[in-house]
Amino acid sequence: MKCSAVLKSEVKEKWDALAVGFFEGEKESLSALGKLDRNLKELVEHVFQAKKFEGKDREMFFTYLPGLKSATAVYFAGLGKKENHNSEKLKSLVSRLLKHAEAQKFNTLALDLKSVAPGKVSSHDLGRAVEEARVLSSFRFDKYKSKPDKRKELHSMDLLCHDPLERKEVQSGIKFGRWVADAANIARTLASEPANQLTPKVLASRTEELAKEAGLKCEILNETEIKKLNMGGLLGVAQGSHEPPRFIVLETNVDNKSQKPVILVGKGITFDSGGISLKPANDMEKMKYDMSGAAAVIATLWLAAKLDLPFKVIGLAPTCENLPSERPQRPGDIVTISNGKTVEVINTDAEGRMILADALSYAVKLGPRYIIDLATLTGSCRATFGEYAIGMMGNNRGLVDSLKDAGEKSGERCWELPLWDEYRDHIKGEFADLKNVGKGTAGAITAGKFLEEFVDKQPWAHLDIASTGWFDENHAYISRGPSGAGVRILAQFLKDLI
Missing domain, CATH: 3.40.220.10 (Leucine Aminopeptidase, subunit E, domain 1)
Structure with a gap:
């Protein structure tokens, strides 16, 4: 049409x-x-x-x-x-x-x-x-x-x-809106794929196809390369599955060396059973959408290439499965993240923050202008906001305010949650530097506080899209199922940076 x-x-x-x-x-x-x-x-x-x-x-x-x-x-x-x-x-x-x-x-x-x-x-x-x-x-x-x-x-x-001027402006808006919506639908398609069809390897392959179409630089790190980078968080979660992990790197404006990049990071758990800390059977089939953060990042990088932005955007997507097996990650295991910090695994179902820890540490080394991560991270966020707002946290007032404004403009509203120092005590480790879950309260916030440990004070914001990533009922113009959460707000944010 x-x-x-x-x-x-x-x-x-x-x-x-x-x-x-x-x-x-x-x-x-x-x-x-x-x-x-x-x-x-x-x-x-x-x-x-x-x-x-x-x-x-x-x-x-x-x-x-x-x-x-x-x-x-x-x-x-x-x-x-x-x-x-x-x-x-x-x-x-x-x-x-x-x-x-x-x-x-x-x-x-x-x-x-x-x-x-x-x-x-x-x-x-x-x-x-x-x-x-x-x-x-x-x-x-x-x-x-x-x-x-x-x-x-x-x-x-x-x-x-x-009049002709109005027509010209409307036609320009139609073009931009089509690109944004196409990108969101790319993310929805990826998140709709069943986990037996969209393994980490297949997600990486699909990403390469999209990158080729859009003219993006794409690098896929395999398990051997991930080990060389000492990504203990990603490797620990992946060890329970026979499907090996991948680490996806996308980049626009490769030749632009003069500006710091905007770095987008997305959680890519292609199926989340919870691991040994097994989830209840009810609704577990939806856990194919636990890679919605990665889908949003991949789709947004595709869009960024289409928009020909004057600055560099980098997308990072660690991807693996979280399954129980004869060789899973266990509660009580201690792993070392690639920045050297150690984490005691209390709950294997808090796996998203573990793979994001490695990705955020990787992002820091690239000298970012901003880091924004997206993840279907916590049920706590969904319990707080239902399906109507993204939970947002960050350490940079300008970045947080810009994302909130972009959310209002795009229709993907955000609500900021605090990252007060008191929440740090919830994740302080007994046998390691950190533990991967808090005390059972303030779950969305303590997850954000955990991620903050790996951004090294770089300007950073965290978007918990567990609330809006899947709709149980039809919404006004988005049907039930994966919603493509994150793409439209990121599109608006990047547009506003021009």
Whole structure:
């Protein structure tokens, strides 16, 4: 399906359907509709007078009107109170419109863009919001079904603009939104793959394919090379599986030696049983998504190459399985991380922080501008925020504030948790420098505090996406399952650095 920005004054074709937005109790769209189609203006007046439609949030009026010159059918979309409307509600509206239009087997749909625009949102961001919603809501993962579900998709969606400058900005936003949503869907696809199909080796191979397509430098470190780097955290978790670990390194702007790189680090546990500290059977099948942090980093590096950013971005993804076996990591084991710190393993199900410790230590050696790690790290974070916010911690006020702002802009909201010194006592080791879990309280925070031990005071932020990485129910424009968490906020953050 193609989404395009078109000028109202140049419209010649007749759409299958036209959608127009109305705020509750207001008829500001009437004058514009009159220029587009006088019969449509008369219909709106009639519908409002009959109180068949009042513009309330999520309210939808739909009817066929063969007499219209612009479209065969029309949607009146309720936006609610103007002061409450925002880009996320616009994305939700677009998703609902597309689903209804596809159910009607329409081929073409037009959206009067100005009528649905939130206040103080640029034309570029309007185009981006609509296209993100379109691409994200169209995601399906059915490659393993013998008979995939058939669905009728629109051929085209036109966004109606008032002047050439607006059209140019909207079209630019559509392009950016498509790239961002495509990247998020790459992450969703990777996280949807079953663990018997997406082993660490296969994830590395898929990453090489994406890197080649995008023009990224890609290096895959095998188990022998990982051992040479003394990555005891990664090797310890991986030892319970017959599948060997990999350490993925991606890089943009290879020739840029003058600027410090932005380094993204993602947890890549392709299946997490918990190890000897075995998880309950209920919902364990979802643990294929425990590599969502790595998926987000891989997809964001693909996007960064597409955006041709003027600075270097490096992605690091340690990947392995966490399984019980005849040779697993045991509670009480002590391992040495590549920066020399020792960790006593108290719980083998706290494995993500162990592999991230090695990756963060590796990142420090690269002289970073910023380090941002993403991980489906703690159930504590999901218990705190549900599926609606990313848990964020960090040691640099400017970085944390920038990520929070990027979260608000992108629709991936963050909430900062403290990293007070008192939490350090929770992970202080008895037989080693550190232990890998705390006292049973403040689990998300103590996990972040553990990671802080390996960034050597470099500007760093931690995003715990255990809360938003998997949706148990359909959300406004993202279906249940892996959500591609982290990609959109990172895209916005990198864009804002330009």
